[in-house]
Structures are given as structure tokens and as C-alpha cells.
Amino acid sequence: MTVRTTADRRTRTALVIGGGVAGPVAAMALRKAGVEATVYEAHDGPAPRDRGARPGGAMTIAPNGQLALEAIDAAEMVRAIGTPVTALGLRSWTGRDLARLTSPEDLPATRFVWRTELYEAIARETERRGIPLHTGKRLLDATDTGAGVTARFSDGSLAKADILIGADGLHSTVRSLIDPTTPKPHYAGTLTFTAHVSKTELPSTEGVLYMCYGKKAYFAYQIFDDASAAWAVNLPHREPMTQTEAQAVGAKEWLKRLRTAFADDRTQAPDLLADTDPQDLLITGPTETMPQVTSWSRGRMILIGDAAHATSPTSGQGASLATESAVQLARCLRDLPPDQAFKTYESLRRPRAEKIQKHTTATPTATSAAARTATAKPAGPVTRALRDALLPVATKVSGAGGAVWGTWQFNHKINWDERVG
Secondary structure, X not given: OOOOOXXXXXXXXXXXXXXXXXXXXXXXXXXXXXXXXXXXOOOOOOOOOOOOOOOOOEEEEOHHHHHHXXXXXXXXXXXXXXXXXXXXXXXXXXXXXXXXXXXXOOOOOEEEEXXXXXXXXXXXXXXXXOOOEEOOOOEEEEEEOOOOEEEEEOOOOEEEEOEEEEOOOOOOHHHHHHOOOOOOOEXXXXXXXXXXXXXXXXXXXXXXXXXEEOOXXXXXXXXXOOOOEEEEEEEEOOOOOOHHHHHXXXXXXXXXXXXXXXXXXXXXXXXXXXXXXXXXEEEEEEEEEOOOOOOOEEOOEEEOOHHHHOOOOOOOOHHHHXXXXXXXXXXXXXXXXXXXXXXXXXXXXXHHHHHHHHHOOOOOOHHHHHHHHHOOOOOOHHHHHHHHHHHHHHHHHOOOOOOEOOHHHHOOOOOOOOOOO
């Protein structure tokens, strides 16, 4: 009888399902760990340009996400395309500044990026590293043989590897294969919109990203030194709408409704909405939340990113947490056989992910104050008055470190060279 050693049982190949952020980053980390990974993306291109918006939607990469990328020598791709966010400003609908939270000085600055540009940068880096990325590959199902996994795609093709990693987002197919009883994402009560403003007469915010508690809806914006700007809205909407249904309403009509919603606000929202060309409006559809995922793995299949631990849409941590998980999973697979690697990975990641999920949806202090703006019901006059009075005090005494933005979330360094297990 031949006994296989740990070295014999190590992971050598991986199928990565999902070509957004988590999937390609996981493939890069796996390559550094000595595992040959291939990425499969359902869409026809790795980063399809969003219809109706020139640069696509906006997002931020937090310091912890950049630190995770540094561990696999990939942080420069974000720095090259990102604009630093030096502080987070919270404002009332009246224009009153409620708080300003600065970034920790000893960590990389949060970077504002256009989603499409980030996807394109990731695709270029993936190609530069010689990692295969196949598009038009929608996963239908997968068979776990105990010694490996065979994936079947909608075009009839098959792919085999030692393990399969689900980096396929909130509506993950892999998650349903791991646990068919897992609850589905549910509508959170708001519709989201993002836009790029080519030119505005408003002054630069000098690196500050403002989040405004509008009278009827939430508005976030940043104005850049070249007089361009980006904004995002969470608009309460009682009845659920799919992205297709929302897009069918049309950009002109949505802009009209948004301008009406913010007409009474004494912030920059009315001016930025007036400066927005309908063709630059991205109708991103409903906000959705995901109940806690009980099973992150089964056999030789494992989840990372939003497929495992989706955060609040306004937390600013989705891509960064996904990047952390991708790197940590690669470290575990480098040092341990798959079954042990998966257990160790989850023990490393679940407590942190769930703490951030709870922090950005539960307590109205400091960094979570902005994340709670995804709520479906606008605050009434009494609630607004209490919030505007208490929030400045809360940010000074909160566990986030006073007026420093998200220190405990951001200061999370991964030591790539440290052995796992």
C-alpha cells in the first residue's frame, strides 16, 4: 500500500469561476503559490463596458485591498489608474458637514477607480502573467470525483482540475452547487445609479469623497482636479425592479426623477445632476443583500469574494475583502492539501469578513455611518435631527479611532512568506 505524502496531495491546478476582481486576483496569487489556475468568465469579455456610461461604474479600493495586492506584487495596477481618496466627508441634506474621517497616514490611500478601467487593468496583468482567461464560459454544473473537479459550461465544453474556486459574485452558481439550500440574495429596497460628469463648474473636493444624507435619498460624490466628477445614488424604491426593468425606464426619465428627489437638498447633488449627460448615467439596478453563507466549501469546491461574504453595497470593502480572501486562499493551498487548506482558509477569513459585514450594517458610528445609507426608508425629520446632532460626537468616540477612517479595517497586512498551518 502506497501512502501519499502531503507533498503528493498538494493542489497543482485550479479552475477559477468568475473574471471580475476576485477570480483573476486569485489566479495571480495561485500562480505565485505554484498552482496553475485558469479563469472562466461567463460574459463574452472579461470586462464588458457598461452600457450607457463611458467609464463604467465607480468603486474604491481600500488600503487593506491594496496591501493584499502588494503581497502578490500587483498593487501598482490599482495605483496606476486610481485617484487617491484622502478623506471621507459626511454631510446633511442641508449642506452641514457632520464629520470628516481621514485615512490612516501609515497606510496606502484609498483609491477611487472606474470599474471598467479596473477590470481592464486586471485583465492586462492576468495576460502579462501568462494566466489563461476564457470568456463566454457560463458554468452549468460541476462534478467532484474526490480526486478532482470537472466543470461543465453552457457551450458544452468541459474543464478539469484539482479544485474549483467560485469567485462568481452575489448570484454565485458555485455557491448553489456547494449548498443548494443556501438562501438567495434579496432586494434591499433601493435602486442604484452612477454617473461620470465630464465637466462641472463646481470646485474640486481635493481628494475628499462626500457622502450626503439627502432628504429623500443618499448621494455620494467626488469632484476631481480636472473638473470632472463622479457620483452615485441609492434611491428608495418600494417595489423591486430588475436591472433590465430599471434600464427600460430610460436614462432621461431617471435623471428627471433623481433631480426631483434632490431638488430640496442644499448640497452639490442638484448641480451635479444638472451637469450629467443622460448617456453617462449607469443604471446599475437594485441593491441586494445576502444572508450569511453557512457553507463556504464542499469537497474540492470553495468560495471567495461576494460569493462567500458579500458586504453592504456602500461599505467600500467588497473588492478589498475579496482580494484578501483570494490571497489567503492561495497561501493555504500552497502549504496544505485541499481539505486542510479550505478549513484553514475559512478559519482565517470568516471572523474578519463577518465582523466587517456587521460593522457596516449595524452600528451607526464612524465608518459604518456611511455604509448605513443603503437603507430603503429615508430618515424622517426627528431621525434626521438626532442623527445630525449625534453623528459628529459618535465619530470622535467610536472604535474606528476617532476621526481616522476605518483603521482596524484598513490595517490588515498579509505576510505572504509566513507558512500556514
